[in-house]
Amino acid sequence: MTPTRAALALLASLSLATTALAEAPKADVARSADHPVLKRFTGSVLAGYAQQDWEQRSFPDASGVSKSDDKFNRPVNIEGKVTRLFYLAPVGKSPLEVYRNYQQALAAAGFKVTWQCESEAQGCAKAYFALDKYERMKGMRWAEGDLPATGGEHAGSSWSLAGAISYEQGRMLVGALASGGRSLNLLLYTSVAENTHTGRAATYIEIVEPKAMPTGQVTVDAKALGLGLQAEGKIALYGLFFDTGKTDIKPDSNAQLDQMAAVLKAQPALKVLIVGHTDNVGSIDANLALSEGRAKAVVAALTQRGIAAGRLQARGIANFSPVASNAAEDGRARNRRVEMVVQ
Incomplete structure (x- = not known):
């Protein structure tokens, strides 16, 4: 039997996890903290967190993203202590405002940019897809809450918080930051959180730093x-x-x-x-x-x-x-x- 338009509309609304009780997280995820080299945008919630004592991450080099597919053009594999953070900005703060604040804070700290993008023409949409969701979700712990719509036709609807960056208004910054005599590698991506109906900006950050291993010290490739x-x-x-x-x-x-x-x-x-x-x-x-x-x-x-x-x-x-x-x-x-x- 062919479903009616009303039935299809109902299914669509259910896919948004509609609930009047959905709320955004009000507190940081348990057992998490800002990385010592980079504090959060004011008022943000640290909604996702993972830290691994020894892991490998892939960052783009100066050539950025590939022109032929949604991947980093020449990914650089970096090993060390990995910290991954997902921040949810306050309602009404635009991704541009959040990104500019991080950009200025990092520049003031001596951040050396390897690659950056601020528009789809510069490869930001490709950069979003290059941040493979499976890889960036590994081991992440998430705060209690969802991403409710802020009003309008989707009032009462919500979306999953986990991994909720998007290609909408996406901007990426990649480079190195000196700290304690060592060079830390940092990737930052800020965008609309899931979609425009959430009224929020989300920021995903990866920081890789040299660290002693149980069997010795870091071998830098x-x-x-x-x-x-x-x-x-x-x-x-x-x-x-x-x-x-x-x-x-x-x-x-x-x-x-x-x-x-x-x-x-x-x-x-x-x-x-x-x-x-x-x-x-x-x-x-x-x-x-x-x-x-x-x-x-x-x-x-x-x-x-x-x-x-x-x-x-x-x-x-x-x-x-x-x-x-x-x-x-x-x-x-x-x-x-x-x-x-x-x-």
């Missing part, structure tokens, strides 16, 4: 190395290992060395300083010798991988440039590092 060097002119590497007080580089360092060699081979004109750093344990003279010896060991390992010695210089600066307090072991571990610095 060649693409991430290139981005870090482009953004900051230097990058700290924690995937290079030495015994305490020794300069011989350990076999566990091979993965990081291979990635360092790969980025240098991909950029034949690039010359770098290899700079060794120590914590404050021991004398200055001993730490100067130790840090330079370790830097020289890294240079030797890179030349063995086919990098011309003339492109590399080794320097050691002991504990003169800490990135964290030496009062505790976690800070000392961050200070014991080797950096690649663009000459």
Whole structure:
């Protein structure tokens, strides 16, 4: 039997989860918080949250989105501690107002833009679809509530809160932000929350930061190395290992060395300083010798991988440039590092 127009209209209204009792979330999702480097737009609710100690995320590079499909053109895989946040702005705040506030706050903090879009012509609709919903919903916890219509013909209707960004008025900002001597990678997308009838803007944020792994420290891949060097002119590497007080580089360092060699081979004109750093344990003279010896060991390992010695210089600066307090072991571990610095 063919359904009547009235029946079809009823089915359509039911698909909107119609209920007079639907309310937007009034409180943040449990066990969540703003990321320390970026506070929320005033009055927003942190309605979705996920954090993984070690994961890989794909960000667009400077070429943005593909012209042939709804994907990032040359996605860059970045590994580390991943924080994903979904904010719901107050009713009546436009996506443009929310986006501009984030944009200005990040610029003031020294954010280095890799790619951005502000219109469909610039690829924002494609960027929305490139943010694969399945991937960005993984492990997300959501606050209690829905997205009710603000009035009009859809008064009393509501939509699911989970994952509710859209391509309407979508804008994306991608880049790197220096924090505590490290370069964090950040992606931000702001749009209408689900559709115009909700009267709200939603913002989805991904932040990937270097972090110690249970079996060692972060090995930064060649693409991430290139981005870090482009953004900051230097990058700290924690995937290079030495015994305490020794300069011989350990076999566990091979993965990081291979990635360092790969980025240098991909950029034949690039010359770098290899700079060794120590914590404050021991004398200055001993730490100067130790840090330079370790830097020289890294240079030797890179030349063995086919990098011309003339492109590399080794320097050691002991504990003169800490990135964290030496009062505790976690800070000392961050200070014991080797950096690649663009000459």
